[in-house]
Amino acid sequence: MTDVPRLSIVVPCLNEEAGLETLVRAVDETGIVGVEFVFVNDGSTDGTLAVLRRLAESDGRIHYLSFSRRFGKEAALLAGLRKARGAIVVTMDADLQDPPRLLPEMLRGIEEEGHDCVATRRTTREGEPPVRSWFARCFYWLMRHFSEVALVDGARDYRMMTRQVVEAILAMPEANRFTKGIYQWVGFDTKWLAFPNEERKVGETKWSFWRLFRYSLDGIMAFSAAPLMLASLLGVTFCGLSFVALLFVFVRALVFGDPVGGWPSLVCVITFLGGLQLFFIGVFGAYLAKTYTEAKRRPAYFVKEER
Numbered sequence: 001m002t003d004v005p006r007l008s009i010v011v012p013c014l015n016e017e018a019g020l021e022t023l024v025r026a027v028d029e030t031g032i033v034g035v036e037f038v039f040v041n042d043g044s045t046d047g048t049l050a051v052l053r054r055l056a057e058s059d060g061r062i063h064y065l066s067f068s069r070r071f072g073k074e075a076a077l078l079a080g081l082r083k084a085r086g087a088i089v090v091t092m093d094a095d096l097q098d099p100p101r102l103l104p105e106m107l108r109g110i111e112e113e114g115h116d117c118v119a120t121r122r123t124t125r126e127g128e129p130p131v132r133s134w135f136a137r138c139f140y141w142l143m144r145h146f147s148e149v150a151l152v153d154g155a156r157d158y159r160m161m162t163r164q165v166v167e168a169i170l171a172m173p174e175a176n177r178f179t180k181g182i183y184q185w186v187g188f189d190t191k192w193l194a195f196p197n198e199e200r201k202v203g204e205t206k207w208s209f210w211r212l213f214r215y216s217l218d219g220i221m222a223f224s225a226a227p228l229m230l231a232s233l234l235g236v237t238f239c240g241l242s243f244v245a246l247l248f249v250f251v252r253a254l255v256f257g258d259p260v261g262g263w264p265s266l267v268c269v270i271t272f273l274g275g276l277q278l279f280f281i282g283v284f285g286a287y288l289a290k291t292y293t294e295a296k297r298r299p300a301y302f303v304k305e306e307r
């Protein structure tokens with residue numbers, strides 16, 4: 001095969017009509033040759049698909065997939081990686097928050113320095129609400145301490161990898177795809193590049209606070225069973241505590257007799273433990289629900305149009 005592109009650029013797009021041409025131009029300005037574009041239209045409701053059709057018509061290097069509805073960024077990345085044919089593949093956002101000017105350096109990291117991946121991280125979170133940054137920091141702390149993947153704070157989904165790494169990622173069969181974790185989990189040697197945060201140039205962010213919150217819970221549950229362990233740990237702790245309390249009450253009754261009293265504190269203890277039990281039933285339920293959706297083996301997306 002002589003027509004394997006040197007570099008496939010995979011771009012998930014949800015309502016990004018305004019920035020796609022700029023992105024292609026910005027990539028071309030880097031002067032990299034042998035590029036293929038794989039755009040994945042994740043159920044956009046604006047003119048994204050029309051722009052993609054037009055771009056593909058006029059430029060043979062541009063390919064796209066269009067989903068039958070919105071399936072989410074993770075599904076779009078999966079579809080893009082499956083379609084990409086390049087010897088090296090990079091995934092990036094459509095909004096120029098992942099600066100194309102880094103592409104030559106990333107390519108050098110793989111082609112000349114021999115790394116398997118070149119990943120990027122933001123050094124700042126400027127232009128982001130403080131609450132969001134705080135939650136993000138908590139999330140990364142939790143993942144670092146309680147999961148099997150050591151996520152890097154500020155890591156972007158802007159990542160270049162060899163064909164070998166792409167195949168490894170595609171071999172991960174799960175339907176609940178938490179890409180940041182998967183990248184880390186498959187291993188391989190990764191070089192990190194840092195860059196200051198870039199503001200979105202066009203369009204608006206697709207991530208509401210709640211969507212991000214749910215996404216972080218997905219991430220924790222996909223790569224950690226710590227919340228389940230916590231139930232046993234707390235259970236053992238409370239057993240120990242109650243045993244000590246029992247001894248105390250027993251001895252006190254022997255020494256001072258047995259006056260009735262203390263029922264308000266008893267009610268507090270019972271409601272506290274009841275709450276704790278309900279909370280952990282909820283945690284079990286969440287894992288069970290994940291197992292259930294996984295067991296149904298539904299496809300991650302459906303493609304309506306492809307080119």
Ligand code: UDP
Pocket residue numbers: 011012013014015016042070071072073076092093094095097204205206207
């Ligand atoms: N995106 C997508 N499906 C979604 C959400 C986002 O395809 O459900 C795409 C979006 O078009 C963009 C990239 O994923 O190319 C990152 O989204 P965004 O820029 O909104 O995220 P942020 O940079 O604010 O984290």
Ligand code: MG
Pocket residue numbers: 093095097200205
């Ligand atoms: Mg963005």
